[in-house]
Amino acid sequence: MDNCFGDSMKNIGDIIRVAEQHCESRGTRLTKKRKHVLTALIESAKALSAYDLIDVCREKYGEDIPAMSVYRILEFLESENLVHKLSTASKYASCENIIGDKARCYSQFLICKSCSKVKEVGLKPTMIAELQATVKDASFKLVNPQLEMNCLCDDCA
Amino acid sequence: MDNCFGDSMKNIGDIIRVAEQHCESRGTRLTKKRKHVLTALIESAKALSAYDLIDVCREKYGEDIPAMSVYRILEFLESENLVHKLSTASKYASCENIIGDKARCYSQFLICKSCSKVKEVGLKPTMIAELQATVKDASFKLVNPQLEMNCLCDDCA
DNA sequence: TGCCTCAATGTTACATTATAACATCAAAAG
DNA sequence: CTTTTGATGTTATAATGTAACATTGAGGCA
Ligand SMILES: [Zn+2]
Ligand SMILES: [Zn+2]
Ligand SMILES: [Zn+2]
Ligand SMILES: [Zn+2]
Numbered sequence: 278m279d280n281c282f283g284d285s286m287k288n289i290g291d292i293i294r295v296a297e298q299h300c301e302s303r304g305t306r307l308t309k310k311r312k313h314v315l316t317a318l319i320e321s322a323k324a325l326s327a328y329d330l331i332d333v334c335r336e337k338y339g340e341d342i343p344a345m346s347v348y349r350i351l352e353f354l355e356s357e358n359l360v361h362k363l364s365t366a367s368k369y370a371s372c373e374n375i376i377g378d379k380a381r382c383y384s385q386f387l388i389c390k391s392c393s394k395v396k397e398v399g400l401k402p403t404m405i406a407e408l409q410a411t412v413k414d415a416s417f418k419l420v421n422p423q424l425e426m427n428c429l430c431d432d433c434a
Numbered sequence: 435m436d437n438c439f440g441d442s443m444k445n446i447g448d449i450i451r452v453a454e455q456h457c458e459s460r461g462t463r464l465t466k467k468r469k470h471v472l473t474a475l476i477e478s479a480k481a482l483s484a485y486d487l488i489d490v491c492r493e494k495y496g497e498d499i500p501a502m503s504v505y506r507i508l509e510f511l512e513s514e515n516l517v518h519k520l521s522t523a524s525k526y527a528s529c530e531n532i533i534g535d536k537a538r539c540y541s542q543f544l545i546c547k548s549c550s551k552v553k554e555v556g557l558k559p560t561m562i563a564e565l566q567a568t569v570k571d572a573s574f575k576l577v578n579p580q581l582e583m584n585c586l587c588d589d590c591a
Numbered sequence: 592t593g594c595c596t597c598a599a600t601g602t603t604a605c606a607t608t609a610t611a612a613c614a615t616c617a618a619a620a621g
Numbered sequence: 622c623t624t625t626t627g628a629t630g631t632t633a634t635a636a637t638g639t640a641a642c643a644t645t646g647a648g649g650c651a
Binding site: 364365366385387389390396398401404407408411412415416417418419420421422423424425426427428429430431434 | 521522523542544546547553555558561564565568569572573574575576577578579580581582583584585586587588591
């Protein structure tokens with residue numbers, strides 16, 4: 278490994294600050310609860326369900342957020358491109374490009390079906406073009422080009 | 435349009451017969467209920483939920499299949515590569531390659547998020563190779579290469 | 592034929608994921 | 622301060638999916 282921190286090298290404070298600025302510049306607010314949900318996702322290497330997040334927020338912040346609110350918060354964070362919904366897993370993961378703002382790029386997600394570990398990887402333009410062409414040939418319009426790949430991580434394989 | 439039948443050109447009897455032979459050759463059985471569920475999916479241009487299928491089977495075959503059984507039947511049909519589960523939509527679609535047995539190929543599914551119309555398109559080998567490479571670089575193993583694309587069909591766009 | 596066995600299906604109960612509808616609270620603006 | 626609007630709470634319920642155990646039914650064999 279290159280350093281002694283591994284993935285936890287990422288400075289959460291920095292990411293949150295960027296997320297706050299991002300929201301501010303868009304006229305929205307990263308409230309305390311939204312920040313907690315986002316932080317929980319950033320700190321997790323694994324995708325979490327809405328109900329997982331309820332547990333994490335209770336355990337880590339002593340904060341009881343009802344399911345309905347968690348879903349609304351996730352919807353907000355997704356609309357701000359800070360979080361991605363992984364439909365194949367019914368779980369949520371923080372965007373890995375909050376700093377750098379590549380969030381609008383087309384990503385593929387490698388999701389371990391055993392432990393939910395997730396990795397977000399940008400799609401190459403050539404791939405995007407090919408996917409777009411396929412969709413067009415079939416008379417469909419691509420709405421959300423997010424790809425989710427059903428995988429096993431090396432720990433689980 | 436090339437002919438007056440459109441997609442309904444596909445001869446369902448032929449497909450079912452191939453599916454039966456396929457099962458027989460694998461030592462499994464395409465029972466009456468399994469056949470009904472499979473037929474319902476083949477006849478539908480749209481992906482259907484398990485509960486949709488309960489309704490279709492009741493309406494078309496006067497047959498009341500409990501939810502648990504429908505899920506088991508879908509699991510069986512998927513294990514035989516006759517049906518695909520579209521996880522992003524929580525719906526199911528018949529394989530479009532039952533005749534020809536390309537079922538083991540890697541497919542991408544274009545799914546209309548408005549009406550659930552679905553099209554199965556084979557992935558080009560170059561695409562598969564690229565996806566595989568990405569997965570490998572990230573230390574994941576690809577389990578199921580199925581791609582699901584969130585689209586709008588031309589009718590709904 | 593009658594029994595045996597195992598696959599298929601039924602039944603009941605429940606878990607998980609998600610949304611609708613309406614009430615309340617709180618921050619920013621005037 | 623009040624108004625306004627966005628954010629959150631509350632309650633109920635819908636939609637999707639699974640666990641556990643019971644029953645049925647189709648083939649194989651005495
Ligand atoms: Zn992202
Ligand atoms: Zn794993
Ligand atoms: Zn197929
Ligand atoms: Zn459509």
